[in-house]
Amino acid sequence: MAQDTVPERHSADPPPRGAGRDRPDRRDRPGRFARLRRGGRAGWPRTLTAIAAGLLMWPAFPPYDLWPLAPVGVALLTIALHGLPGRAATWPAFWAGAAFFLPALSGIVKIGPDAWLLLGLVQAAYFAPMGAGIALVTRLRGWPVWTAALWVAQEFVRGRAPFGGFPWARLVFSQTDAPFTPYAAVGGAPLVTFLTALTGGLIAYAVLRGPLPRALAGRLPAVERRGPRAAAAAVAGVLLVGAVGLLVPLPTEGRPINVAVVQGNVPRLGLDFNGQRRAVLENHVRRTHELAARYPPGSPGRPELVIWPENSSDLDPYTEPEARELIDGAVRAVGVPVLVGAVVDAADGEHVENRGIVWDPRTGPGDHYVKRHPVPFGEYLPFRSVLTKLITRFERIPRDFAKGERPGMLKLGPAVIGDVICFEVAYDGVVRDVADAELLVVQTNNATYGRTSLPPQQVAMSRLRAVEHGRSVLVAATSGISAIVAPDGRMIDRSAEFVPDVQVAAVPARTTPTLADRMGSAPEGALTLLGLAAAAAAARTARTRTARTSEGA
Incomplete structure (x- = not known):
């Protein structure tokens, strides 16, 4: 019967491959190409x-x-x-x-x-x-x-x-x-x-x-x-x-307040819309005058406060008499306080501020909120001295936006509002800081990102914040999407993009905190x-x- 045998080695035979070595033969290891294929x-x-x-x-x-x-x-x-x-x-x-x-x-x-x-x-x-x-x-x-x-x-x-x-x-x-x-x-x-x-x-x-x-x-x-x-x-x-x-x-109930959200629209798409600052301001002024004509004093459903978006005035109303006069005229016409989004010079003369300004029909500009979380590489430029030499597009940010130091709790007519500006709605902590307000406001400018996924994503965030804090949320955008959201996240009204729009609705103002408010950042x-x-x-x-x-x- 045949037996399994081990072939006899002769001294002249070459040693087995790998003998005397601990590592396997190179041919037995997968090459780099084989590893990449896998x-x-x-x-x-x-x-x-x-x-x-x-x-x-x-x-x-x-x-x-x-x-x-x-x-x-x-x-x-x-x-x-x-x-x-x-x-x-x-x-x-x-x-x-x-x-x-x-x-x-x-x-x-x-x-x-x-x-x-x-x-x-x-x-x-x-x-x-x-x-x-x-x-x-x-x-x-x-x-x-x-x-x-x-x-x-x-x-x-x-x-x-x-x-x-x-x-x-x-x-x-x-x-x-x-x-x-x-x-x-x-x-x-x-x-x-x-x-x-x-x-x-x-x-x-x-x-x-x-x-x-x-x-x-x-x-x-x-x-x-x-x-x-x-x-x-x-x-x-x-x-x-x-x-x-x-x-x-x-929650769905609360003290009813009539509100208005004004979307004035911008002249055209793109990054250069800021070069047409007067046209953007005039658009919002015009829509506010139209709102005043629709709701004369004493008419049912007349708004008790009005929200303008971020960048509704890129002309500094504190230093530009013409901008101040336009805003004053529109606010006096509507007869109620208006939250105006404006870009203004900071006190240090080196920075600018992104503000939400409470504008009263009698006393003019009053309390304000300065955006606490400017957008890096958009509103301020890290490593400015290096990046401006490498990327000429950054020359469009000649001055950095200053950071605000306090939450946007503002008294606007009959309600205390919690103002956040644009990018800030994505930050749990920034919104939580103003959740004690009766209404939440998101002022935003989406003209650069119009007709992309970003404006609807921002509205979705605003709906989530409404549910999270049990508050009505008013979203005002220069070019869309503006919206009025109920405390349970339902859409009361929503605008299209790149069209003028004025939304008016009665919304519940609430002060009761949610369990999420009480727990804060602990979860x-x-x-x-x-x-x-x-x-x-x-x-x-x-x-x-x-x-x-x-x-x-």
Whole structure:
């Protein structure tokens, strides 16, 4: 019977390849091209799945408002990262972020393609450490909770650094007309992000534990391949989160106040609209005179206060007699206080201020609010001496905008209003600082970004703030979209873009704080710490297992 034998070596035979060496032969190791074909350590299938997840999340945001796609996109990204080493998960997560942010922020192209591309990729970079954390915590029990907390942690950092952060396109802002929306009144915007991501995590959990294609199931640990009951429980959790959200009570009543929002419009699109400052001011003056003619003194429904938008007067009414006279005439005609958005010279003579000015029909300009969070690279220029030499477009920012020092709590006629200006509506803290007001006001100028996704995204943020703080929100835009929003987030009125419009409505003025107001920033801080602690615990567990494996070898 034939036996298996080992061929005899002769002294003249060459030594086996790799003999005397600890590392494998170079030909036995995959080359760089082979590694690239596999998409790095994550592999191309996972990388492409992550990119698909980012693309899927984008239409969840305005103007498409397909809100269910946000948790589905989160689920797909979680599946793509599940079980990977932390370092291997960073690149798929980054590309998921790029696939999401570049289309979601496409309105920035109006500033310049380079600005859009740079901003989108910088925002995508925040997904990389989040992706590493998600990959690690999926090895822990209850991982849908920890992955959701990491989404909150990512938004916490992204909304603060650098230059004060950029909290645009947070998960919460895709959920302003969804079953999750009412949760904003309970735990603020971060809780809505958490529950949106938790729903995505539960969907991923159900998929990974439910029936799968054989090719995918074979790649998963046994603990993930079993458990139809666990999959069913995850699906039940998804339904429960949505159902409970629909049961959260939202306020609709309050002291009625008649308000008016004036959208004067701008002469034409583009960055150069500021060169036509007088025309913009005259447009708002003209619409206010028309409003006065529609509602003479004593007429039913006559507005008790009027809101003009940001940049409604780029002529300084304190130093330009003609601008002051135009505004005075319009305010006296309407006969009630008007909140005027104006750009004025700062006291130091070196900066300018973006102000909301209370203009009384008898006493003229009074109290005012100065925008506390100017837009970096838009209203002020970091590293000015260097960047102006490299990018000539920055010459359009000849002077930096000064930062305001106090919240925009202003008495405007019969109500105390909380004023925030444009970009500031995306910041939880800035809006929370004025949530004690009876009405919230968002003065904005979207002419540069007209007919892009950015104006409807800003209106969505305003709707979320209405629910979060239980306040009516008045959005005044120079060219649109202006809106009047009820305390429960319903749209009372909404303008089109690049048309003159005057909106008049009776809205409830409220002073009762929501639970989110009472809790402040605590939910965001707690959820952020929870996510980071879970990631740290998972990383330590992974290191321990690696060390034990090395010792066993």
